[in-house]
Amino acid sequence: GAVVSQHPSWVICKSGTSVKIECRSLDFQATTMFWYRQFPKQSLMLMATSNEGSKATYEQGVEKDKFLINHASLTLSTLTVTSAHPEDSSFYICSAPTSGLLYEQYFGPGTRLTVT
């Protein structure tokens, strides 16, 4: 299957600081990527759709000023958690479709964010 990487795999930051998470498609180009959040023992919740060269589309209830998404190239999307708080601690996962079938997504390994 297609390979999607994320960096870092885990990060600990202090409350009030910002953290950037990178998502890369390694062997294909992705004009669209997706960002999910997963709490312990729960399923994935879509946060936003990242579109190369244009603004991201956020799901209802997701603060776009807090979770900044930039899709600067066909292989890289970044999620920046600004002014992080302990309640932002979670497992963040990105995904990308390899073809025109947007629903057939390949997921990155995830980034564990802990805000102290």
Place this chain on the structure above:
Amino acid sequence: TQLLEQSPQFLSIQEGENLTVYCNSSSVFSSLQWYRQEPGEGPVLLVTVVTGGEVKKLKRLTFQFGDARKDSSLHITAAQPGDTGLYLCAGPPSNDYKLSFGAGTTVTVRA
């Protein structure tokens, strides 16, 4: 409210036994995907089913898509400890492209 309901939530069986996980919805889906996720990792795509009534086999795993495209099942034959993980069904409702996920089924296969 989740569009996709998975059952059971937890499943613990002995190596060699069979198991079935169900994914149901009142909505029609243009396709359904099954993923397996291990702790601390992202979900790995197992299969996509597209056609109502479709059956796909992947070694010991059999996936079915209901005729009305509202439900799916995953059957594992002769389960092995390596099958342990969180199984997630997901799909785009017929009027959308975004994936809606089920709550997941945690499968534990004891050696």
